[in-house]
Amino acid sequence: MNRISKSQLAAIMLIGDAFALFCLHGRICVMTAVGFAAGSLIQLFLALPLARLYDSGRTLADCGRAVRIALLAYVLIWGGSLFAMLWQTSSVIYIPYEGSGIWGRLLTGGLIAAVCVYVSSSGIKALARSAVIAAGLGAVCVAVVVVSAGIQSDMSNILRPAGSDLPRELIRGFAASGGLGSFVVLLGFTDSDRTDAAALYFTCKAVLSFVILFTAVMVTGGIMDVLDLPVASAAQLSQPFPVQRTDSLFLTVFAVFAVYTVAVQASAAEYLAARTFPCLRRFRCTLALAVMVAVGALIGSPSESTGIYAAAGLAVLLIVPAEALIKGGIRKHEKA
Amino acid sequence: MTRKEREKLPIRSGLRDNIAMIKELSGDSSDVLINEFTTGGIACALICCEGMVSSQTAAEMILTPVTGIAPQGSAAELFRHIQTNLLLSTDRPEVRDYDTLFRLLNSGFAVLIADGADCALAFGVQGYASRGIQEPSGEGNIMGSHEGFTETVRTNMSLIRRRLKSPELVMELMVKGERSRTDICLCYMRDRVPERLLDRIRRSLDGIKLESVLSTGYIRPFLEKRSFELFSSAGVTERPDVLCSKLIEGRAAVLVDGVPYAITVPRLLCESFHTLDDYAYKPYYAVFGRWLRYAAFLIAVLLPAVYTAIVMHHPELLNSTLLMLLADAEKDAPLPILAEALIVLLMYEMIREAGIRLPKPVGGAVSIISGLIIGDAAVKSGLVSTPLLTMTALAVLGGLVVPDLAPQVTVLRLAFLVAGGIMGVFGISLLACAVLTNVCATEDYGFPFTAPLSPFSAAGTGDTAVRLGMRRMLRRGFTVEAYHEQDK
Numbered sequence: 001m002n003r004i005s006k007s008q009l010a011a012i013m014l015i016g017d018a019f020a021l022f023c024l025h026g027r028i029c030v031m032t033a034v035g036f037a038a039g040s041l042i043q044l045f046l047a048l049p050l051a052r053l054y055d056s057g058r059t060l061a062d063c064g065r066a067v068r069i070a071l072l073a074y075v076l077i078w079g080g081s082l083f084a085m086l087w088q089t090s091s092v093i094y095i096p097y098e099g100s101g102i103w104g105r106l107l108t109g110g111l112i113a114a115v116c117v118y119v120s121s122s123g124i125k126a127l128a129r130s131a132v133i134a135a136g137l138g139a140v141c142v143a144v145v146v147v148s149a150g151i152q153s154d155m156s157n158i159l160r161p162a163g164s165d166l167p168r169e170l171i172r173g174f175a176a177s178g179g180l181g182s183f184v185v186l187l188g189f190t191d192s193d194r195t196d197a198a199a200l201y202f203t204c205k206a207v208l209s210f211v212i213l214f215t216a217v218m219v220t221g222g223i224m225d226v227l228d229l230p231v232a233s234a235a236q237l238s239q240p241f242p243v244q245r246t247d248s249l250f251l252t253v254f255a256v257f258a259v260y261t262v263a264v265q266a267s268a269a270e271y272l273a274a275r276t277f278p279c280l281r282r283f284r285c286t287l288a289l290a291v292m293v294a295v296g297a298l299i300g301s302p303s304e305s306t307g308i309y310a311a312a313g314l315a316v317l318l319i320v321p322a323e324a325l326i327k328g329g330i331r332k333h334e335k336a
Numbered sequence: 337m338t339r340k341e342r343e344k345l346p347i348r349s350g351l352r353d354n355i356a357m358i359k360e361l362s363g364d365s366s367d368v369l370i371n372e373f374t375t376g377g378i379a380c381a382l383i384c385c386e387g388m389v390s391s392q393t394a395a396e397m398i399l400t401p402v403t404g405i406a407p408q409g410s411a412a413e414l415f416r417h418i419q420t421n422l423l424l425s426t427d428r429p430e431v432r433d434y435d436t437l438f439r440l441l442n443s444g445f446a447v448l449i450a451d452g453a454d455c456a457l458a459f460g461v462q463g464y465a466s467r468g469i470q471e472p473s474g475e476g477n478i479m480g481s482h483e484g485f486t487e488t489v490r491t492n493m494s495l496i497r498r499r500l501k502s503p504e505l506v507m508e509l510m511v512k513g514e515r516s517r518t519d520i521c522l523c524y525m526r527d528r529v530p531e532r533l534l535d536r537i538r539r540s541l542d543g544i545k546l547e548s549v550l551s552t553g554y555i556r557p558f559l560e561k562r563s564f565e566l567f568s569s570a571g572v573t574e575r576p577d578v579l580c581s582k583l584i585e586g587r588a589a590v591l592v593d594g595v596p597y598a599i600t601v602p603r604l605l606c607e608s609f610h611t612l613d614d615y616a617y618k619p620y621y622a623v624f625g626r627w628l629r630y631a632a633f634l635i636a637v638l639l640p641a642v643y644t645a646i647v648m649h650h651p652e653l654l655n656s657t658l659l660m661l662l663a664d665a666e667k668d669a670p671l672p673i674l675a676e677a678l679i680v681l682l683m684y685e686m687i688r689e690a691g692i693r694l695p696k697p698v699g700g701a702v703s704i705i706s707g708l709i710i711g712d713a714a715v716k717s718g719l720v721s722t723p724l725l726t727m728t729a730l731a732v733l734g735g736l737v738v739p740d741l742a743p744q745v746t747v748l749r750l751a752f753l754v755a756g757g758i759m760g761v762f763g764i765s766l767l768a769c770a771v772l773t774n775v776c777a778t779e780d781y782g783f784p785f786t787a788p789l790s791p792f793s794a795a796g797t798g799d800t801a802v803r804l805g806m807r808r809m810l811r812r813g814f815t816v817e818a819y820h821e822q823d824k
Binding site for chain 2: 005007008094095096097108111112115118119122123125126127129130132133134247248251252254255256259260
């Protein structure tokens with residue numbers, strides 16, 4: 001039985017969220033941290049109908065083809081965005097050969113895709129188990145960065161004029177939550193109470209987002225105007241030892257999280273493709289990753305179309321319950 | 337009629353026919369001894385395999401009492417008399433076909449056939465030469481028993497029985513291998529082992545269709561999944577005390593005749609880091625030892641790769657003193673560091689292989705040549721830098737701390753080295769993801785190999801991350817079923 005526990009679901013999803021935060025583009029302030037955390041709690045409320053629906057025994061297989069295609073498209077587009085974010089962020093992280101033009105970028109993307117093919121093909125249980133270990137290691141590394149950042153942070157950065165408001169940061173938070181497509185798929189695999197699972201995940205996500213962004217603001221607040229990638233830069237700037245750099249710690253977490261984030265999207269896409277296009281019997285995962293790389297090369301990162309990504313993310317959470325509601329209404333009408 | 341069909345034929349009633357058939361089926365092999373004699377007024381023959389029986393036991397326990405029997409009416413009466421009035425051997429099955437007759441003959445039984453009897457009597461009088469019980473060559477232990485398994489399955493069974501005198505300990509003997517007819521023994525504690533696990537192991541063993549079973553390696557693939565797994569999900573031990581502890585935890589074991597090792601199922605990754613000494617020392621020292629082994633494993637696999645990655649791609653990660661030291665050491669080396677590291681590691685593997693395969697007296701010479709001549713000369717000539725040699729030596733030493741994982745450590749060390757040398761820390765991270773997924777995908781009979789780490793089990797950490805005191809350990813009443821995925 002391919003069932004995962006709620007903590008495994010939370011680990012898988014949080015890795016994706018942490019990766020999206022590492023790649024976050026543009027200015028951030030305390031309001032960003034508040035907006036992202038509040039956005040996670042709003043997402044929790046929006047996810048409750050879906051969790052209830054799954055708890056009542058409904059599965060994605062019961063949904064209409066159009067819903068599954070919409071979900072698949074979203075997952076593939078977000079997967080592509082992840083590659084775009086990866087390439088964008090690697091400009092501030094040293095990856096061998098990455099800087100040598102398009103071929104270097106393709107090599108980086110290709111290597112990650114190759115590992116993702118293997119990780120995804122091992123099955124959802126293996127992915128979930130290994131994601132928990134990766135998330136644990138990631139948590140340790142993030143803790144090291146947060147603690148060392150805390151020592152070197154400047155509290156006055158919190159009070160700097162933000163030039164941003166809560167609704168705008170909420171929308172940014174929604175746009176960075178592209179993993180919601182795979183959440184819709186993976187919630188169906190959870191073996192325990194789905195409402196509990198959703199609550200655990202979104203609560204952890206709110207805390208994680210707040211801690212990471214708040215720390216990044218404290219470290220990079222003073223030089224925010226010259227930074228493209230504040231979270232990644234904050235990790236580089238917050239060195240725990242005076243004569244020893246620990247960038248490799250961040251690079252390791254970054255690469256591992258990149259693999260798991262993309263692999264989760266590929267697994268979700270594979271699952272949806274299998275149920276939507278039964279004629280696709282083999283290489284579904286490879287095909288999904290190829291589409292993601294192509295999409296990543298064509299489109300930009302979510303920071304360029306925040307509104308569209310935010311709206312799509314919220315729609316994904318509501319699409320399955322909405323369809324069930326409409327179908328139920330039609331059935332009632334027919335009976336009447 | 338084929339040879340196999342003839343072997344399945346029932347034993348004939350005529351003595352001459354029987355002897356002729358046995359000679360024909362054995363190819364008149366020189367080591368099949370047929371001693372003809374008359375007892376109780378009936379012509380008989382005692383058949384045995386030379387070197388497989390104890391001549392003294394056979395003479396004292398069978399020939400002397402059997403030859404002195406008073407005249408009997410028929411062969412059936414003679415056999416009844418022997419069975420009821422004479423206690424010749426504790427193990428004396430009745431034989432009805434040639435297939436069984438040859439299996440018992442080749443297992444050290446003496447078989448008595450009589451003119452007019454359509455069956456034969458076999459007597460266990462084994463007396464073949466075998467190695468005595470010795471200290472295990474691997475799995476070293478300071479405070480525990482110094483007995484290891486031997487090649488004889490019956491001796492191994494007795495070693496287990498001596499330690500677990502419970503009636504719940506069950507040993508099921510079966511024969512595997514069409515040609516080798518190897519005795520295999522499935523051991524388990526009836527009240528501890530999950531019934532489903534036992535059924536599935538029996539099914540796996542039933543699926544064994546081999547000509548011969550010459551080592552545990554012949555059986556293990558049948559007990560594991562078919563997919564590619566870096567780590568084996570069936571464990572091996574050569575210590576009866578370790579095996580007993582595993583049986584008590586609800587695992588099952590398979591003993592193979594001719595092999596001084598037992599296979600245990602299921603196996604978890606954390607077991608590779610446990611030793612029996614952990615339970616002999618105070619918990620704080622056991623915890624220290626255990627974490628030392630975890631660290632040694634990581635050092636064994638990752639140290640050369642991380643060193644190469646840092647020196648080749650991420651020198652900024654070193655502090656200035658260390659950087660200067662390494663730069664000074666590496667500046668005269670003619671080869672790239674990756675090539676240097678690969679050469680040193682492969683050289684070590686060759687030396688190790690030579691040390692294992694060569695006769696023991698030559699092994700010392702290999703150590704001298706490798707340690708003194710090659711190592712010293714390589715550094716002095718500048719072919720290999722001292723820091724790299726130090727890192728490699730540390731990694732090799734780390735691998736020796738966890739001998740159970742030696743094959744995996746060897747291959748992973750080289751793979752990580754190549755990944756780190758080419759793609760730096762990024763490459764190491766990518767390969768780590770693939771390896772981690774492979775390890776987490778390893779699962780046989782519903783027991784995840786990475787338990788209790790992932791899926792996490794708080795109860796399991798009492799004997800993995802730490803080692804609780806014996807009283808608390810016993811209160812847990814732990815069996816391996818606690819890790820079964822489908823039970824959760």
